[in-house]
Amino acid sequence: MHFTVKEAIEVLERTPQTLEHFLSGLSDGWLRCNEGEGTWNVSEVIGHLIEGEKNNWIPRLEFILQEGESKPFPSFDRYSHLNGKPERTIEQKLLEFKSLRTLNISKLQKLVEPEARLEVTGAHPAFGVVKVRELISTWVVHDLTHMAQIVRVMAERYRADVGPWHQYLGILKK
């Protein structure tokens, strides 16, 4: 086990600015490409990260600390960002993500004091008993998984363009 609150926050606080530097100002070609029918483009991934800040991580953390294992926390709709939102620029979305994340990190820091709270358990609606420390670790890895998705979606766009080099590029293997 490697988790510490300090090191988890190191990643959580870097994700929005990292994505901002990578994605702001990119051509629509990069932002609107996807991996085929039913897959998300880069802009939609940011929409999903925003939903997580609003409805997933901190609400669940608060729920566990309040309810313990007494009742399962509500499930999170992983597709809600696709429902009828007015279209916004990537810069607007990244700004919203950054503001929400900053606020949530300060909430997180308060919620895990004292540190014994990391061991509090709750009831996940699908797979049962989970700990606060597992929820926060998952928040970090969830950031990483969607950063991986973003670069994978972008790489896919050049699958044919790289010609014979595709065999050397792990990201194009699937």
Add this chain to the structure above:
Amino acid sequence: MHFTVKEAIEVLERTPQTLEHFLSGLSDGWLRCNEGEGTWNVSEVIGHLIEGEKNNWIPRLEFILQEGESKPFPSFDRYSHLNGKPERTIEQKLLEFKSLRTLNISKLQKLVEPEARLEVTGAHPAFGVVKVRELISTWVVHDLTHMAQIVRVMAERYRADVGPWHQYLGILKK
């Protein structure tokens, strides 16, 4: 096919600053973890990107434009960054990567004028005829593949910490 020089440069110019914002100041725990024996940690990945700027992309591009298919360009040692370099901080490495990349983008812009040069062919030592446009596309996807590697290596560190959530996290599937 999607490649354009303009859009390729959009990614190439963002990679160093993106990695700088993500990795500067991270704990050694994040920077020194790897995926097991014989795999690279985050700091070694940046070393590899630096080697690419020095010995791979622009030198190969110049070689193709000079020699055409008449002789194969020299192969690139993908492990050279592991050989006896004095240890440097991640910030020093990121700074070197950024400086080299800036210089190489300005070289690239000169080398692909006029645009007909994108169709010039060279001889890859392993798989034969390749085009300039394929080499530049590969440079872009190579950035993306190593960004994917960095977040995957970091996610691996929390494999046990996420508890039952591992089944929802694509980045932990292997």
